[in-house]
Amino acid sequence: MSCRAVLICPGRGTYNKSELGYLARHHAGAPLLGAFDDMRRGAGQAPLTELDSASRFDPQTHVTGDNASPLIYACALLDRQALAEDIELVAVTGNSLGWYSALAAAGAVTPKGGFEIVGTMGRLMHERGAGGQIVYPCTGPDWRPDPARRAGLMRILQEIDGQDGILRLSIDLGGMLVLAGDDAGLAVFTEAVPQIDGRFPMRLPHHAAFHTDLMAPIAEAGRAALPRSLFRQPSLPMIDGRGAIWWPGGTDLAALHAYTLGAQVTQTYDFARAVRHAAREFAPDMFIIAGPGTTLGGSVAQSLITCDWRGLDGKASFQDRQEEAPLLVSMGDPAQREIAAG
Structure with a gap:
């Protein structure tokens, strides 16, 4: 029996000390990971497998935007590809950086195209980010x-x-x-x-x-570096940081390019609204949070509580529901991963 699920892609701050080795543990030998490493080498950057297999976690290396963003993107996208066959994705969303992963997870960009976007924006944030x-x-x-x-x-x-x-x-x-x-x-x-x-x-x-106007120069540089041709019609609905839904076959690609490298960078990202709209519009059996990390689970649960989703009215009712039949699964949690991964 299939399970209807909304996939949620995480943002910055989710690849930390405990996530070191995530790619090696779950995706060693993945062809796509090799392709990403080749793209990194071509740009004169350390391959993701090298960063992921480091002997120790170094915040000065692993947390900066030029490295953290591609690491998180790769973990999330490879987790999406590792979902069990009986899981039917009905929509995709993400938090902040997770919007770039959501684009690739929904087919609105190719995996390599998404990697180019996340790599470019991560590098620009690292080099020019203010505040x-x-x-x-x-x-x-x-x-x-x-x-x-x-x-x-x-x-x-x-x-x-x-x-x-x-x-x-x-x-x-x-x-x-x-x-x-x-x-x-x-x-x-x-x-x-x-x-x-x-x-x-x-x-x-x-x-x-x-997600403030302090990032306007970075958004402008991103639009100059990343062409509209990277984008295509998604194969799954996507819920963005305003709660707006981009539908397969009905997406204006010029508008998607403009939002992704414009308002998405410079305006408030309302992740809670995106989760609420995903719940109400698609009524999934489960929300699946791709790796790395597990820190986004509380935010998803709290967002569902704010709209009284399936009678959830607080932390206790959410925990009771999780024990009966998980409504929320984090692939970064080894025990929960078994529920979602093939």
């Missing part, structure tokens, strides 16, 4: 929506932006907000909000002010 990002929770430990708390955080953001520095909403992760701006804006926000669990506000290393 940074901070993560801060907008729900409590029960994962239930807290509109007042969220509104208070947005008021703080609006008061800081343009007065004490630059601060914008970069990514809406459901229960977490990713804020981006210049160092001054990030510093004022850090001082203005309470510390939570000794972790938040959390500054993300080697991250620029993604």
Whole structure:
């Protein structure tokens, strides 16, 4: 019996110390990985297999955009190809960088075309990226929506932006907000909000002010370097960072090129809305998060809770549902991977 699933591709920050060796463990010898390595060598960059097989995880090497982005893309796309035959994908989405992986997973670009996009944008972000990002929770430990708390955080953001520095909403992760701006804006926000669990506000290393207008020069450079001819009609529906759906046979390729290398780079990425729209429009049996990493699971669950998906009203009900029959599977989790992988 087939399982109808929405595939979710992860973004930056998901290839960390525990993910070192992910490609070797799950995709050793994959022809596509060899092709990616050849493309990296041709560009004078370290092959992915070399990075993945390093003796130790080095943040100065593995977390920078020119290396992290292609590593994450390769893990996600090869995981998509490793799905079990009884899994019927009904749609694809992703978080931030995961949009590039989603394009390839849905057939809107070839695997090599997607690798060219992610490699180019990762290199541009590494070389020209400005500002940074901070993560801060907008729900409590029960994962239930807290509109007042969220509104208070947005008021703080609006008061800081343009007065004490630059601060914008970069990514809406459901229960977490990713804020981006210049160092001054990030510093004022850090001082203005309470510390939570000794972790938040959390500054993300080697991250620029993604999904804000500070990235406009990078978006322009990306459009100049990456032609419209890379794009083609997707074979699966894709939900983007606005919650908009790109349909097979009905996608305007010029618009897809413009969005991917325009608004997707410079405007807020509403991942929570993308998840909600995927749930409501396609009613999947399961959400599958491609590797690497497992950190996106909480954000997907929190996004589903915000729309009361299948009666989910908090962390406890989600955990109960997971024990009965998994609604959410992370391929980066060895135990859960067996559910999704062939």
